[in-house]
Amino acid sequence: MQLADPQLLRDKAYINGQWCLADSGDTTAIYNPADASFIGEVPQMGAKETHHAILVAQQAQTSWAKQTAKFRSEIMLKWYALVIQHQNDLAHIITLEQGKPLAESLAEILYAASFIQWFAEEAKRVYGDTIPAPQTDVRIQVLKQPVGVTAAITPWNFPAAMVTRKLAPALAAGCSMVLKPAPQTPFTALALAELAHRAGVPPGLLNVVTGDAEAIGRTLCDSPIVKKLSFTGSTAVGIHLMQQCAPTLKKLSLELGGNAPLIVFADANVEEAVAGAMLAKFRNAGQTCICANRIYVHEKVYQQFITQFAQAMAELKVGSGFDLSTNIGPLINSAAKAKMKEHLDDAKAKGAQIIQGGRDHTLGGNYFEPTLLIDATADMLIAQEETFAPLAPIFKFHHEDEVIAAANATEFGLAAYLYTQNISLMTRVTEALEYGMVGVNTGAISNEVAPFGGVKSSGLGREGSKYGMEEYLELKYLCIKV
Ligand SMILES: NC(=O)C1=CN([C@@H]2O[C@H](COP(=O)(O)OP(=O)(O)OC[C@H]3O[C@@H](n4cnc5c(N)ncnc54)[C@H](OP(=O)(O)O)[C@@H]3O)[C@@H](O)[C@H]2O)C=CC1
Ligand SMILES: O=C(O)CCCC(=O)O
Numbered sequence: 001m002q003l004a005d006p007q008l009l010r011d012k013a014y015i016n017g018q019w020c021l022a023d024s025g026d027t028t029a030i031y032n033p034a035d036a037s038f039i040g041e042v043p044q045m046g047a048k049e050t051h052h053a054i055l056v057a058q059q060a061q062t063s064w065a066k067q068t069a070k071f072r073s074e075i076m077l078k079w080y081a082l083v084i085q086h087q088n089d090l091a092h093i094i095t096l097e098q099g100k101p102l103a104e105s106l107a108e109i110l111y112a113a114s115f116i117q118w119f120a121e122e123a124k125r126v127y128g129d130t131i132p133a134p135q136t137d138v139r140i141q142v143l144k145q146p147v148g149v150t151a152a153i154t155p156w157n158f159p160a161a162m163v164t165r166k167l168a169p170a171l172a173a174g175c176s177m178v179l180k181p182a183p184q185t186p187f188t189a190l191a192l193a194e195l196a197h198r199a200g201v202p203p204g205l206l207n208v209v210t211g212d213a214e215a216i217g218r219t220l221c222d223s224p225i226v227k228k229l230s231f232t233g234s235t236a237v238g239i240h241l242m243q244q245c246a247p248t249l250k251k252l253s254l255e256l257g258g259n260a261p262l263i264v265f266a267d268a269n270v271e272e273a274v275a276g277a278m279l280a281k282f283r284n285a286g287q288t289c290i291c292a293n294r295i296y297v298h299e300k301v302y303q304q305f306i307t308q309f310a311q312a313m314a315e316l317k318v319g320s321g322f323d324l325s326t327n328i329g330p331l332i333n334s335a336a337k338a339k340m341k342e343h344l345d346d347a348k349a350k351g352a353q354i355i356q357g358g359r360d361h362t363l364g365g366n367y368f369e370p371t372l373l374i375d376a377t378a379d380m381l382i383a384q385e386e387t388f389a390p391l392a393p394i395f396k397f398h399h400e401d402e403v404i405a406a407a408n409a410t411e412f413g414l415a416a417y418l419y420t421q422n423i424s425l426m427t428r429v430t431e432a433l434e435y436g437m438v439g440v441n442t443g444a445i446s447n448e449v450a451p452f453g454g455v456k457s458s459g460l461g462r463e464g465s466k467y468g469m470e471e472y473l474e475l476k477y478l479c480i481k482v
Helices: 047-066 069-085 087-098 102-125 161-173 186-199 213-222 235-248 270-286 302-314 334-349 400-408 423-432 465-470
Strands: 013-015 018-020 027-031 038-043 129-131 138-146 149-153 176-180 206-208 226-232 251-255 260-264 292-298 353-356 371-374 391-397 415-419 437-440 473-481
Touching: 013 047, 013 186, 038 186, 047 138, 047 149, 047 176, 047 206, 047 213, 069 087, 069 102, 069 161, 069 186, 087 102, 087 186, 102 161, 102 465, 149 161, 149 213, 161 176, 161 186, 161 226, 161 465, 176 213, 186 206, 213 226, 213 235, 226 235, 235 251, 260 270, 260 400, 270 292, 270 302, 270 391, 270 415, 292 302, 292 400, 302 353, 302 371, 302 391, 334 371, 334 391, 391 400, 400 423, 415 423, 423 437
Parallel strands: 149 176, 149 226, 176 206, 226 251, 260 292, 260 415, 292 391, 371 391, 415 437
Antiparallel strands: 013 018, 013 206, 027 038, 129 138, 138 473, 353 371
């Protein structure tokens, strides 16, 4: 792959403004999920290098926090401009290491950049408060101050956007960060660090440590210097990290697993519901925590929806993300493919019918055919767990109460979607759904200005929006006797 700017493909970690090897010299090889070809190597770092990164982050944070918000904002806007300028190279790096189609990688870069721009603007609007006091001789003020040194552990499914959704509010608020990117997709994070460096982000403020997840994660969690951890990934790892953070009482943001229901009511515009379901199901080959995992369709429009959904699915082209006609790339690894097969086999054994797909793709490797199942039921694994793959199960329902109960019958509570033209029904159902985000007559809900996050086992805290900034700020109350 030829990048316009080959310097963006960095193969060292980034600590204190320098590109570093692991102390041991050990490296990990990174492979392309589409064809298992070798991309490059990154340092296999551990506790020692992470501890060093925390110390330099502490030093850098002190001076960064003392700068004006305008100063921080201007550096961030330079970084934003560089990301936009290099969007094609960055998108190529995502497709190379993550597999998603190039158009989706480009969309992710613009989405990632939007967090940098948004939080650069928000930096200047971190207002405190003045509260009328209960006594005449007292004045009450509330300051908002940066939490200090922060840490982030990011996943492979959005290797750019999950970095900037955490890093941009941290920098804007006056915090520093030690970031551990997913082992499958370190090169995107390193390229973003290269551009931050060029934009003038001071040494030590952003550190990218690649390597041993358990050792790096434990060091970040155990450190009393690190005041906040933000993690996106599975619920199991989120709980583990929360336990590790308990002794140092860190602030936490956890964006964890989902099991999104998409409900199509009898009065829905079926054509629009099909388009929304295609988007919500097949973005990133189904590897998104807000992907529609369960599609509930009212009996009156069940057949019509299935016919139109199958027609839309027949248009999907599976292949390399670099082929511009591809809509569905490979899954991230063989474990992801094995999980899809397990869910499919379980559903078939329990009575679901395959309408489309259902087989290994002829391309082999990590590719699988986008699959449509009907007659799905609540006892199937696909109803209970996040499949994280291009498997669309359709459940038939008859009544509003029944579908609300089914949609909520999961430990997860991240995103839900519904299609109806009836405003009263929409109001009742959105209020009853136990989810952090609800899309109404749309399958696309993600943007930088809205609070992204979940309830129940889907996590804690919100990212993006003005609420995302609060996660990197502490309140300090001043009681002034006059
Ligand atoms: N909410 C979301 O966006 C995501 C949800 N998932 C869900 O999780 C499932 C499994 O995917 P997977 O990638 O294994 O997700 P994980 O939650 O296992 O991994 C996510 C990140 O956490 C790291 N990690 C794992 N263990 C630790 C630890 N003890 N300390 C610190 N960091 C750790 C991983 O590194 P390493 O790989 O080196 O262990 C990776 O960078 C998916 O099928 C999906 O259901 C996955 C990714 C994103
Ligand atoms: O947690 C994820 O799966 C990444 C976020 C996707 C999005 O922001 O739409």
